[in-house]
Amino acid sequence: MIRAFSALLARDLKLAARVGGSGALSLVFFLMIVVLVPFALGPDLNLLSRIGPAILWLSAVLATLIGLDRLFQSDEEDGSLDLMTGAAVPLEVVVLAKVLASWLTTGLPLALASPLFGLLVALSPKAMAATALTLALGTPALAFVGAVGAALTATIRRGGLILAIVVLPLMIPTLIFGVSAAEAALGGTVPFTTPLTVLAALSLIAAVTGTLAAAAALRWSE
């Protein structure tokens, strides 16, 4: 089981690196939103630093959606999914490996790059650290929730729009607690750890239910 899991993980990481990577694409998309927002709002540094964590989180949610539709669709199109159905491991393990690889190439780079992008919205060093931490804890939830939508739309050509409509409402709780945790770090009545632990819980819940639901959706896709 470990062998099949690591083979899947290695294959998806290799593909992401070799095909010009959807990871780089979502990172560039993230950068574009963060760069454009200050232009739209004007040079009000106080306003920017106040809403900075929210902008970063919003960009992260939207950037996660980019390339999500290819998560299972590319495997469905070339028949790799038929191989995975007949694998010596349950489909849930396959989904877990694929989502983990997708998070390592999209979610984690977003979290790591967020302090740098925080400069563009005039975040204080403390807010940068807080935002990066909340993104690192919250993006797994986005990845697993997104995987359910990706599995549901795997057989639909150009299913990206339906995917976004299905998945975005389910990402709202993560967005709310991610932003409130990042803002709690900058002061306020709520202690930092309260929304942070809720965020971690959301990621854990999404990891379990998302894996099971995506595997079920793939199994009954016909």
Place this chain on the structure above:
Amino acid sequence: MRLIVENLACRRSGRRIFSGLSFTLEPGEGLMVTGRNGAGKSSLLTMLAGRLKPDAGTIRAEGIGEATLPECLHVIGHRDGLKSALTATENLEFARDLLGHPAASPQAALDAMGLPHVARLPVGYLSAGQRRRVALARLLVCRRPLWLLDEPTAALDLASQGVLAGLMGRHRAEGGLVIAATHQALGLEDARELRIAAAAVDDRCEEDTFETENWL
């Protein structure tokens, strides 16, 4: 292993494709599935592979212990399951690790298919026939008792068709099963033939006139 299919029926998009299909396959036997285009040959293979639910009837396998049927078979179909960006060897190594029961090494399997020189090439650079042969090399990389081949000779040259016939012969001599959907002779000389006839038009039920799928 022994494969028993009883009274199988298939329905796709609300339309009856075939019904009342029954056959039994003993160890070492081959089955040629024939029929006109759209008769449901590929649907039958997809169903056996566990990717499509039967509308009625049962598919049973005996002598495979606790494994499920999809874990005991190889599918080589129109979609070859190869990633264009990965090399032939990487594709085969992935298949071996994913499917389990490793047999031949990827290099040995490529040699057997007459493709020793493409091992390090990305599959995207290969011709249709070469891709098909890399996909067929998967049969050798891991050992599984049932082979489901959907038009395996498509895009293959005569020499490769001979190689494939040899592989199927050896697999059956070792007690394996082969089910091939095809329009031409495959070298399965002594194999039985299953001809899927067209479903009668009045087989459709009233409620089936609604298109339940494909509305997107």
